[in-house]
Amino acid sequence: MxxxxxxxxxxxxxxxxxxxxxxxxxxxxxxxxxxxxxVPRNLNYFWNFGVLAGLALLIQIITGIVLGMHYYSYAGGAFESVERIMRDVNAGWVLRYVHQNGASFFFAIVYIHIFRGLYYGSYKAPREMVWMLGIVIYLLMMATAFMGYVLPWGQMSYWGAQVITGFFSAIPIVGEPLRVFLLGGYAPDQAALTRFFSLHYLLPFIISAVVILKIWALHIPGSSNPTGVDVKDEKDTLPFHPFYTAKDGFGIGVALILFSIFVFFLPYSLGHPDNYVEANPLVTPAHIVPEWYFWPFYAILRAFTVDFILPAKLWGVLAMFASILLLFFLTWLDRSPVRSTSYRPAYKIFFWVLVLDVMVLGYAGQAHITPFTLALSQVAAAYYFAHFLIILPLVSKFEKPLPLPTSISHSVLHGEKEESAPFGLTRTGPAAAPAAAE
Amino acid sequence: MATVEQPSQPTMPGEPQADAAHGAGVRRRDFINIAAVSFAGVGAAVAVAPLLIQMSPDASVRALSSTEVDVSKIQPGQGIKTVWRKQPVFIRNLTPQDIQAAASVEVGGLRDPQTLADRTKPGKQNWLVTLGVCTHLGCVPLGIGEGENKGEYGGYFCPCHGSHYDTAGRIRKGPAPTNLVVPEYEFASDTVVRIG
Structure with a gap:
């Protein structure tokens, strides 16, 4: 191709x-x-995560279709139908545990995949479109996960729906009517539940369509690689099958073992017990937090407490959306021609600081609000934006990168002639014949 | 130089020349390939099982597998429609004339040869308990309710495709292949029937 x-x-x-x-x-x-x-012959295990994300999407779609056969999108019966799935439906418990933990599994994979892309410069030319389609998928995933979390109609579902749709009320003038329009009421109820169910069923198929576009876009330049050096000739590549089918197969095995540990032994470790209390429009749970994969964004949302020209509420919502939309512009913020961070000594430090910063935001996002955690989320949120808007452009301007290897095959094989021969042409192939005669 | 192992060549389609150098015989890599793919196949089969068994009747459906009906109020010549496993059940108190009519039929000439005694409990021959589900394609026959069309043989008549059943619920005319099904049941007491 x-x-x-x-x-x-x-x-x-x-x-x-x-x-x-x-x-x-x-x-x-x-x-x-x-x-x-x-495919470049030097891909490491971080290149498994694209296939793993596809696997996670497939698992979610299959278990979701099956759960949809037993779930009622009826405000008076949704909670009970989920309990029926757990107790009455044959193997319903395992299907739901897989779906519920599968969402976390999907996000964990996608986060590693995104940071892989950040580290190895996968957002740079000629793969900008691959990266941007990835961000689109990520946004669709967030919407899908949120609406799916509302469906069991527990306390966390209900108040999650209330808070997330509340984002829209921050928009000046049209905000509150828009929120009421989106919910089909003044608070989450039957109308909201039914439309969330319908869209939760639809969006994964839209994600699948974007995945196809993304793979299409990826296969034009081909995969990037850990050196970030372009493929130069046949010696730099291996056929996807059997080399990367085998490597991905191994990665899938390891990932499924880890996933099974959660599904079978720790199914509730990533959830909230409050969601096993049926939705009550009159009582908010004392400590309301989103699922772990939204914690960093929740921290950014909560970091704004002072009105400054615009109301604090609007700042929080804008910043939260901006933190993701920013990623669309990464190609133009990072001016360094070197893709792989392995050859960027200065940026490497800032990359790991960013990883740490996102983890700090995650911690702040789930913590009770105290003056300390609030200050922490404010500092971490400020750093997050500073990283992309100030540090990244400056570093890429002033940094002196390390020398790049001359080619992929040189970087991994150090020039051994026999091994660096193109695949299929060693020993008995015609191209190897002169070498054998030496 | 020839000892350098180039992985997996023989598994590639269109690369047969590589194996020739190795000679015949199963290599360790072949074994690993087969073992890994088989293991993945078994794993996939195990993963598919819950996706299929979730469709079979769940615990709440299975919990409805038996039902008790009080028949003390049913006079001869009357019948009731009740429900077992969400299917209609006809319980009919036959009159002596109905029994007479059923007994006078030449059993050997029936499509599904059964006597009234085969279809009722000993000593309770006047109680005919059948599913109210036509054996043709599952419609509910008429004839249990007052004034409904009982068909040409005084039993039941299925309005969907015109099957006629007699007073013993046996198919006599029309497309249905077998008699109305007699479910498993017993008399829990003189006046209570336990179905299922």
Whole structure:
């Protein structure tokens, strides 16, 4: 698909030939994830996370469709139907645990995937579109996860719906009517629950469509790699199958083991007991926090407490959305031509400080509000924006990067002729023949 | 130089020349491939199981598997419709004429040969308990309620496709293949029937 030496698909028998001329799906698969897609040979395990995210999406869609067969999107019966799934439906408990923990699993994978992209400069040319489509997927995931969390109609569901739709009321003039419009009422109720269920079912399919666009966009330049050096010739790549199918297969095995530990032994470790109390519009839980994957954003939301030109409430909402929208502009904020942070000594420090900063925001987002945690979230939120808007442009301007390897194959094989021969041409292949004669 | 192991070549389609150098025989890598793929296959099968068994009747449905009905108020010639496992059940108190009519039929000539005695409990031959589900395609036959069309044989008549059942609930005319089903039941007392 992407490189001149990509092996073309050759139908093995007459039936496949017949099919290829009419519906070339096997050709598409061969060129996308088969032997016909050359991939840099030096990818490390961080490159497993794209496939893992796809797996997580698939798990969520399959278990979600099945749970939808038993769930009632009825305000008077939603909570009970979830309990019925847990107690009465055959294997319902495992399906729900997988779906519930699967959301966390999905976000954990996607966060590692995003930081992988930040570290290795995956947002830089020519992969800007891949990165931006990824941010679109991430925003859709957040909307999907939020609406899914409302469906069990527990206390956290209800008050989550109340607070999140409250964001819209921060918009001047049209805010409150917009909130009422979105909820179909003055507070979350039947109308909101039914539309959230409908959209929660729809959005994963829209995500799937964007995933297809993203893979399409990715396969034009091909995958990036840990050195950030462009692929130069055939020696730098390996066919996706069997090399990366095997590597991804191993990664999937490890990921599923970790996931199973949560599903079978710690199913409630990432949830809130308050959500096992049915929604009560008259009582807010004493300590209301979102799911862990929203903590950093919740901290940014809460960091604004003083009206400054605009009301504090609006600042919080704007900052929270800006913290993600900022990522769309990363390509233009980071001017360094060097992709991989491994060769950027100064930026490397700031990268890890950013990781730490996001973790601090996460901590602040779930903590009780005290003067200390508030100050912490304010400092961490300020640093978050400073990183992208000040540090990143300045560092990329003044930093002196380390020398880059001359090629991918040189960086991993140190020039051994035998090993760096193109795949399939060693030993008995024609290209290896002169080498063998030496 | 030839000892350098180039991984996985033989598994690549269109690369047969590599294996020739190795000679025949199962390599360790082949074993690992087969073992890993088999293990993944077993895992996938295990993962699919809950996705399928969730469709079978759940605990709340299975809890409805038996039901008790008081029949003390049903006079001869009357019948009631009740519900078992969400399906209609007909309980009919046959008149002596109904029993007579059922007994006078040549059993060998029926589509689904059964006597009235086969379809009732000993000593309780006047109590006909059947599912109210036509054995053709599942509609509820008429004839249990007062004034409903009982069909040409004085039992039940299915309005969907015109099956006629007699006073013993046996198929006599029309497309249905078998007699109305007699569910498992027993008399818990003289006046109470336990179905299921």
């Amino acid at each position: 992407s490189f001149a030496w990509a092996k073309p698909y050759e139908p093995k028998n007459n039936f496949m030939k017949w099919l290829d001329e009419r519906l070339p799906v096997p050709r598409l698969v061969y060129g996308a994830v088969g032997g016909g897609y050359p």
